[in-house]
Amino acid sequence: MAEEVRLTVNGTRRTVLSDPQRSLLDVLREDVGLTGTKYGCGEGACGACTVLVDGKPVRSCMTPISEVAGQRVLTIEGLARGDRLHPVQEAFAEDGVLQCGYCGPGMILATVALLRANPRPTDAEIIEALNGHLCRCCAYPTILAAVRKAAARR
């Protein structure tokens, strides 16, 4: 049965009427119309569905909507300030870092969370933070360089 769930998405308070077992991923994509968050595996193994919940990276495909009641969700659509890209988005947009781009939203949000917690990460720390994120274009070298660049600019 549908229940009301209140949450904040990209700074806007929302009330969604949903079966509480639906995933945060499905609610974002189907009900809120935010399709930047991607389905990749449904088991938390690829990172494509990553969003930030109260600032922490979360696999939205494995998170029932009822679990995020009252929390603040940030998706890729909420990262830029108007026309101004977030520095991590900027670094990922330059130099053709992404190829197909499907892993990008999850990868970028995980990087944002990493750099908030650790503004000057070592390569080993970047790899640890992003190792749960798959990129099948295998753009790992250019993504690593983009994260370094974003960190250096902060």
Added chain:
Amino acid sequence: MSAPPVDDLTRRDFLRVLGAGLLVTVVGCEASAQRGGGSREPAPIASRILLGEDGTVTVLTGKVELGQGARAEIMQATAEELRVPVERVRVIMADTDLVPNDGVTAGSRTTPGTVPAVRRGAAAARDVLIALAAGRLGVGAESLTVAEGAVLHPPTDRRVSFAELAALGSSSEALNAAIPEDVTLTPVAEWKTLGVSVPRPNARDLVTGAHRYASDLTLPGMLYGRVLRPPAYGARLTALDTAAAEALEGVIVVREGDFVGCAAPTLLQATRAVELLAKAASWETSPQPSNAELWEHLRAHAEAGEGEDNGVPTALAAANRTLAAEYHTAYLQHAPMEPGAALAEWKDDRLTVWLGSRDPFGTRGQLAEAFGLPAERVRVIIPDTGGGFGMKSGDFVGVEAARLAKAAGRPIRLQWTREEEFTWAYYRPAALIEVQAGLDANGSLVAWDFLNINAGGAAIGTPYAIPHARTQSRRSDSPLRGGSYRALAANANNFARECFMDELAEAAGADPLIFRLAHLQEARLRTVLETAVERFGWAERQASEGTGFGLACGTEKASYVATCAEITVDRERGTYRVERLCEVFECGAILNPDNLLSQVYGCIIMALGAVLREEMLFEDGRILNPRFSRYEVPRFADVPALDVHLLNRTDIDPAGGGETPMIAVAPAIANAVFDAIGVRIRDLPIELPQS
């Protein structure tokens, strides 16, 4: 609130949107768009290039962007020949109502096939604009030049912009002229836009989440689809009770023969319905081959054939020494990040399908055939897609979405789950390779006999000079459905060949590099190999406990690659790590250096997956590891130190670069394992023997 609906332009709307004063007529364009790529008729310029009254240029192509960079290349090619800044070029891709048929996006054909076609169209448009400007200015065409979106007359310092020329009444007819066969293209030495790195055109949309993949599109009234899958390959549905699924709120069940699916207002509801259908279905299964007996199965079912003799049996019999070996490579999944997805809509007697696919016109034909429609009543649109690598299950997902949509009377979006994609799409075929060779008393190769069972013939011919050589590719009864994959069987064939070359070098008492060079006459292949060993420091490598060095090279699709590998082995644990790879790649003149570098990185790391862990496991018609947690593709932590060097041969026509850079990685690593532990590796993925 729901996501914005799809961009539903008809060609007529589309031309209107581009603005009045277009240089083409609607009729001319529709005719060209419908003619398809099989036709030998010369295509009108307007089927390729459109000019807006504001001077913007639109280029039309049937190619698909899967992340490989085709959109940027085509934009560059157009800008180069029309002498406009790249930002002024808009690229419309893969919409069967709008674009010419450029064939399937595969086989590294965009660079050598479509880019020249686009350049010819743009160059022909440039010549037409020069002729129009000559008339307007009353000067000879030879006194005119083109730059920055305008035709210039340097002697009098006059200029006519493309926008002004577009507004001329005569321009429309002029641009409906056929693209001349002998149109002059800009020589490589004069390239300004081609040959340099330009950013990915839609990078901003990718990093903001604004780009809509097929799996993101919505339409008013749309429902989410799911399809009931058999529990195993070869299973047949014998009974089904749909009542429980149909009792779920908002669920529509569709059953047409063996095709069973459902549609619901949310994906979760559709998933619950399909789970109820699965519980209420009875299946009859049949015996299916399993992993454990794969090689025997493929060998036993290989098609018969002898191949040409080429004096090989005689030369083998006369050889001073012969060696034989057998190599295996596993079934692989492409695993693009975006699984197959399609949105289908039936409206006004027309079917429109937005989907991930590599083949817009082929998919249109498949849909037309499936529903008994003439092709012009089907429209296929392929938004830039979330990866392909030889696969987009789209070809099947499109038909499934359209069937559900037809039966439900509503638009349907269907996205395969990862498990469906890993089970019901197709695979890079497993390879069983038998190879035998003979050496003379000097340690030179005199005979070569190479047989690939099941994987195919890509790059099967040896590039080494051997007096008597025979190569054969035979099909077999593949337990899993085989299909194309990045670089196809060139991966397996080059793995076996280059590993065996190391075995032969050892038998001949020669260094693997010197043994190869002694048999290698192809200058381009020699150059990449010699460059790679120099950059890697092959001659200076230091043997030490637990460290191994290997090299390999290869050629396919008019491009050349060499890879050197350094690995470390932990013998106690039976593990190894690829520490360092150096790769040199050459594919003629480079169109976009940054993009090519990305492609080469991607190829190397994707190839690493087949070495480290990737292997589809199956038993009794069931896939045992249909998920990322159990089918482990490369991750950040797997990436070794990479030194990639691109050779730019501006004197040679460009070939594609998104496949061949894969093919020397696995053999270089396997050869390094032998160097470290003295055990030959003949199977991919590589498992070290327990010590």
